[in-house]
Amino acid sequence: MTTKNQPQVDVPQLVLDAYERCKEHLSPTPLEYSRYLSEKIEGEVWLKLDSMQRTGSFKFRGALNKILSLTDAELDKGVVTASTGNYALAVAEAMRIRKRRATIYLAKDIDQSRLALLRDHGLDLVIFGEAPWDAEKEARRVAEDEDKIYVSPYNDPFVVGGQGTCGYEISRQLPDLDAAFFACGGGGLLSGSAGWLKSLNPKIEAFGVSPENSPVMYESWRANKMVEMETYETLADTCAGCLDLDTITLDFCRRHVDEIMLLTETEIEKSIRLLFEQHRLVVEGSGALSVGGLLKRKDRFKGKKVVAVICGRNIPLELFKSIIA
Numbered sequence: 001m002t003t004k005n006q007p008q009v010d011v012p013q014l015v016l017d018a019y020e021r022c023k024e025h026l027s028p029t030p031l032e033y034s035r036y037l038s039e040k041i042e043g044e045v046w047l048k049l050d051s052m053q054r055t056g057s058f059k060f061r062g063a064l065n066k067i068l069s070l071t072d073a074e075l076d077k078g079v080v081t082a083s084t085g086n087y088a089l090a091v092a093e094a095m096r097i098r099k100r101r102a103t104i105y106l107a108k109d110i111d112q113s114r115l116a117l118l119r120d121h122g123l124d125l126v127i128f129g130e131a132p133w134d135a136e137k138e139a140r141r142v143a144e145d146e147d148k149i150y151v152s153p154y155n156d157p158f159v160v161g162g163q164g165t166c167g168y169e170i171s172r173q174l175p176d177l178d179a180a181f182f183a184c185g186g187g188g189l190l191s192g193s194a195g196w197l198k199s200l201n202p203k204i205e206a207f208g209v210s211p212e213n214s215p216v217m218y219e220s221w222r223a224n225k226m227v228e229m230e231t232y233e234t235l236a237d238t239c240a241g242c243l244d245l246d247t248i249t250l251d252f253c254r255r256h257v258d259e260i261m262l263l264t265e266t267e268i269e270k271s272i273r274l275l276f277e278q279h280r281l282v283v284e285g286s287g288a289l290s291v292g293g294l295l296k297r298k299d300r301f302k303g304k305k306v307v308a309v310i311c312g313r314n315i316p317l318e319l320f321k322s323i324i325a
Helices: 011-022 035-041 059-069 072-077 086-097 112-120 132-145 157-163 165-173 188-200 216-223 249-256 265-279 285-296 317-324
Strands: 031-033 044-049 079-082 102-106 124-127 179-183 205-211 259-263 305-310
Touching: 011 059, 011 157, 011 165, 011 188, 011 249, 035 044, 035 265, 035 285, 044 165, 059 086, 059 157, 059 165, 059 188, 079 086, 079 132, 086 102, 086 112, 102 112, 102 132, 112 124, 157 165, 157 188, 165 188, 165 305, 179 188, 179 285, 188 205, 188 249, 205 216, 205 285, 216 249, 216 259, 259 265, 259 285, 265 285, 265 317, 285 305
Parallel strands: 044 305, 079 102, 102 124, 179 205, 179 305, 205 259
Antiparallel strands: 031 044
């Protein structure tokens, strides 16, 4: 968190800088009107389809901004990161733009179909540890010991600024927005986008939605300090796992986010099914969190204009088929 000895980081400036740096490689993702959800809240609901971003998730935004910010000399040292899948694809795609490769650390519990997808992309993969946090700690250790560049999926101002370009696009597509819902794992997408939107209109409400089985940012936001806790398997696996105790995103969330809420596994599953049945959208668990959160708070948005960010589509086929069956 920010202390009196640490100057506050200007999140909107991070986002604006990221947009200028990345705009050549980012295609703005579309909005889709949801008649079904609009009728449910008796208002106006738009889906921000960041599932259509390059590599199938919003994470390309942050990875791209970070990789483009590095010098050739830094890239020549080597780039290391850890991921549950989406960030690996995002970093790899950003590195291709710079004509380099990165080493990606993954835990043994990664879904096998997602692992196959990563291998099909020709990534340099290292399987380490039982859980994502194990892989992340090992990636950090290797980067430090071998003087490589470690690229965090959330705990980096360039990553937060990049993720916040989603909010930048929303502000141009829906300038009279009342509220926005975002998935929340490490808090980069949520805090970056919320920081930008509220810089334009402080009355815009920003909501984060996390899985109940992995509520680390939710509990940290409530406690006003990062907490260590056990987490459990969740459909929203790309929003799951432990977080750095010094992550910058907690302070950003405390400053710019109105509420972080939790969804049960049943609520996440229903949201995945809803998006397929009503919009024929294929989304992963994390991609459906925003819609589940909106439905959980639907009574407060009568007559309001709301956006729900659909942040990713990389769901294992067999899991998706079992949900919509």
